[in-house]
Amino acid sequence: MSQPFIYAEIPMFGRVYDCGECGCVHVQVGPVNITFQPDAYMQLVDLIHQSAANYETRIQGRLGVEARAEEENQ
Ligand SMILES: [Zn+2]
Numbered sequence: 001m002s003q004p005f006i007y008a009e010i011p012m013f014g015r016v017y018d019c020g021e022c023g024c025v026h027v028q029v030g031p032v033n034i035t036f037q038p039d040a041y042m043q044l045v046d047l048i049h050q051s052a053a054n055y056e057t058r059i060q061g062r063l064g065v066e067a068r069a070e071e072e073n074q
Helices: 038-073
Strands: 005-010 014-018 025-029 032-036
Touching: 025 038, 032 038
Parallel strands: none
Antiparallel strands: 005 014, 014 025, 025 032
16 A cells, blocks of 8 residues: 555645555545546546647637737727
């Protein structure tokens, strides 16, 4: 049995940790706690990573539209 290990933590939001007992990765966000097999956890990371990149691109696109609209109003 290994020691519990916290991979990441944001106070008042959540954390990702290894409980040291089951070999899974635990993702806790607020009151929700989801347990992932290591390979499933890596897929989750990939999923979040892809969504973050697309989210950023989409937000920047919107900001671009707003900036152009402001230029046209001047
Ligand atoms: Zn565990």
